[in-house]
Amino acid sequence: MIAMKEDTITDPAPGSRLTISHLLGIFSLSTALLLSVWDIRLSMIPLIFFVLISFIAPFFTGISYFLPIITRGKPSGKSVSLTFDDGPDPISTPALLTLLAKKNIQATFFVTGKNASRHPDLIQDILRQGHTIGNHSYHHDPLIMLKSSKKLFQEIQRTQDILKTYGIHTFAFRPPAGITNPKLGKILSRLGMYCVNYSCRAFDMGNRRIPNLSGKILRKIQPGDIVLLHDIIPAKEKKQRMLKWLIEIEGIVDGIRKKGLEVIPLPNLIHRPVMESIRNVTHASHHEHPASEPWWKHSIFLTYL
Numbered sequence: 001m002i003a004m005k006e007d008t009i010t011d012p013a014p015g016s017r018l019t020i021s022h023l024l025g026i027f028s029l030s031t032a033l034l035l036s037v038w039d040i041r042l043s044m045i046p047l048i049f050f051v052l053i054s055f056i057a058p059f060f061t062g063i064s065y066f067l068p069i070i071t072r073g074k075p076s077g078k079s080v081s082l083t084f085d086d087g088p089d090p091i092s093t094p095a096l097l098t099l100l101a102k103k104n105i106q107a108t109f110f111v112t113g114k115n116a117s118r119h120p121d122l123i124q125d126i127l128r129q130g131h132t133i134g135n136h137s138y139h140h141d142p143l144i145m146l147k148s149s150k151k152l153f154q155e156i157q158r159t160q161d162i163l164k165t166y167g168i169h170t171f172a173f174r175p176p177a178g179i180t181n182p183k184l185g186k187i188l189s190r191l192g193m194y195c196v197n198y199s200c201r202a203f204d205m206g207n208r209r210i211p212n213l214s215g216k217i218l219r220k221i222q223p224g225d226i227v228l229l230h231d232i233i234p235a236k237e238k239k240q241r242m243l244k245w246l247i248e249i250e251g252i253v254d255g256i257r258k259k260g261l262e263v264i265p266l267p268n269l270i271h272r273p274v275m276e277s278i279r280n281v282t283h284a285s286h287h288e289h290p291a292s293e294p295w296w297k298h299s300i301f302l303t304y305l
Contacts, residue, residue, distance in 0.1 A: 017068070019064060019065065019066055019067055019068070019185070020057075020063070020064060020065045020066075021054060021057070021065050021066050021182065024050055024053060024054075025050055027046075028046040028047055028049060028050035029046075029047075029050075031046040032044070032045075032046045032047050054182075058145065058179045058180050058181060059179060061177075061178030061179065061197045061198070062197060062198075062199060065180070066180050066181060066182050066184060066185060067180060067184055067185030067188070067195060068185075068194070068195065069180065069195045069196070069197050070194065070195065070196045070197070070226075070270050070272070071196075071197045071198060071199045071226060072198075072199040072224045072225055072226050072269075073224040073225075073226070073269035073270050073271075074224055075222065075223045075224035076223070076224075077223060077224065078223050078260060078261050078262060079223065079224070079261065079262045079263070079264045079268070079269055080200075080221060080222075080223065080224065080225045080226070080227060080256060080261050080262075080263055080264075080269070081107070081108065081225075081226050081227065081263065081264060081265065081266040081268075081269040081270075082105065082107040082108070082227050082229060082252075082253075082263055083107060083108045083109070083110060083134075083174075083196075083198065083226060083227060083228055083229065083266060084096065084107055084108070084109050084110070084229050084230060084231040085109075085110045085136055085174065085228065085229070085230050085231070086110075086111075086112060086115070086136065086140060086206060086230050086231065086232045087109060087111055087112075087115055087122070087230075087231040087232055088109065088111055088115055088116065088119045088122035088123060088126065088231065089115070089119075089122075089231055089232045089233065090119055090122065091233065091238065091242065092207075092231050092232060092233045092242060092245070093109075093119075093122050093125075093126075093231045094122065094125070095242065095246060096231050096246070096249065097125055097126065097129055097131075099246055099249060099250060100129070100131070101129060103250070103253050105253060105263050106129075106130050106131055106132075106264075106265040107131050107132075107265075107266075108131065108132045108133070108134055108172070108265070108266040108274055109126050109131055109132070109133050109134070109231065110133075110134040110135070110136035110172075110174040110196075111123070111133055111134070111135075111136055111159075111163075112136050112137060112138060112139065112140045112159065113135075113137065113138035113139075113155075113158050113159030113162045113163075114138055114139055114140070116159065116162050116163060116166075117162050120165075120166065123163075123166050124166065127166065127167075127168065132265065132266060132267060132274040132275050133163065133168060133170060133274070133275055134170050134172035134173065134174055134196065134274055134275070135156060135159045135160060135163065135170045135172065135173045135174070135193070136159070136173075136174050136176065137155040137156060137159060137173075137175065137176055138154075138155045138156075138158045138159045138162075139155065140176045141155070141176060142176050142177045142179070144175070144176055145175065145179050145180065145181040145184070146181075149183045149186075149187065152181075152183060152184065152187055153187050153190075153191075156173060156187060156188075156191060156193070157191065160191065163275075164278065167277055167278055167279040168275045168276065168277060168278060169275060169276050169278050170193070170274065170275040171192065171193050171194060171272070171273055171274060171275060171276070172193065172194060172195075172196045172266075172272075172274045172275070173188055173193045173194070173195055173196070174195070174196050174197060174198075175195065175197075178197045178198065178228075180195065194272070196226070196266075196270070196274075197226070197228075198225075198226045198227065198228035199222075199224070199225045199226050200217060200220050200221050200222070200225040200226065200227045200228065201217075201227070201228035201229075202216035202217050202228075202229075203216075204216075204229070204230060206230050206232060206234065207230045207232060207233050207234060207241070207245060208234050210241055210244050210245050210248060211244070212248075213229075213245070213248035213249075213251075213252070214248045214249075214251030214252045214255055215251075217229075217252050217255075218251075218252065218255040218256070218259070221256060221259070221261070223261060224269070226266065226269065226270075227252070229249070229252075233245060
């Protein structure tokens with residue numbers, strides 16, 4: 001059973017307060033009205049400025065432009081949290097879970113609904129080992145924010161429905177690529193959710209850039225950071241990349257501790273629950289078909305892990 005010790009969410013819902021876009025829009029419109037007194041053509045300047053800023057701002061994933069976004073915890077403590085996106089993956093996620101257990105680390109997995117439905121045993125393993133799970137949309141469509149409100153709602157809701165079959169209700173949503181739009185706040189408010197991005201990442205392109213992953217993270221990391229990582233490995237040269245990736249992840253954990261920082265669960269860092277249990281998670285066996293046991297359990301990887 002999943003126990004959540006955190007308090008319930010007390011902050012306003014994502015769509016219930018003025019955001020930067022609201023304030024900038026009011027300012028731009030007011031300025032446009034004032035300028036129109038002198039010359040109607042001048043009134044276009046602040047409006048064009050507002051449109052340009054609104055187009056660019058969502059790509060800066062740490063800015064709460066269209067809605068409140070949690071990107072880090074309080075920097076006063078000496079703690080950080082690890083998050084892993086895009087999984088679960090039948091090859092890399094089990095190996096990662098083994099490594100996290102070895103290091104006594106609890107992370108948050110922002111899973112896609114598509115992968116969660118394909119790998120129920122991995123979702124159960126993640127939960128049984130004390131990790132938390134967030135919603136990362138169903139298809140992980142990087143262009144989802146350009147589509148209709150109905151489509152965006154369906155992407156999030158469909159994943160919520162899948163995760164409920166595993167006995168959990170998630171509160172935290174991370175948009176694909178961290179990009180938001182004006183519609184997301186109302187949708188999350190309707191679903192009782194909030195948006196979580198990150199403050200430290202290595203621009204690994206979904207583990208397509210594994211070399212020096214640990215070095216990139218450790219050069220940037222600061223107290224309070226939410227670290228973005230991925231638990232998928234691109235299909236090309238998957239086995240060869242796997243060991244390198246695990247070494248980099250272990251290097252990140254060890255390096256964080258050498259800096260005097262502690263890796264803590266995301267709910268503890270941001271003081272909000274990431275998910276809640278709605279029933280007991282079924283304790284099914286991890287592998288029902290031993291003949292198809294994944295390669296990471298063999299020889300060199302057992303030696304490493």
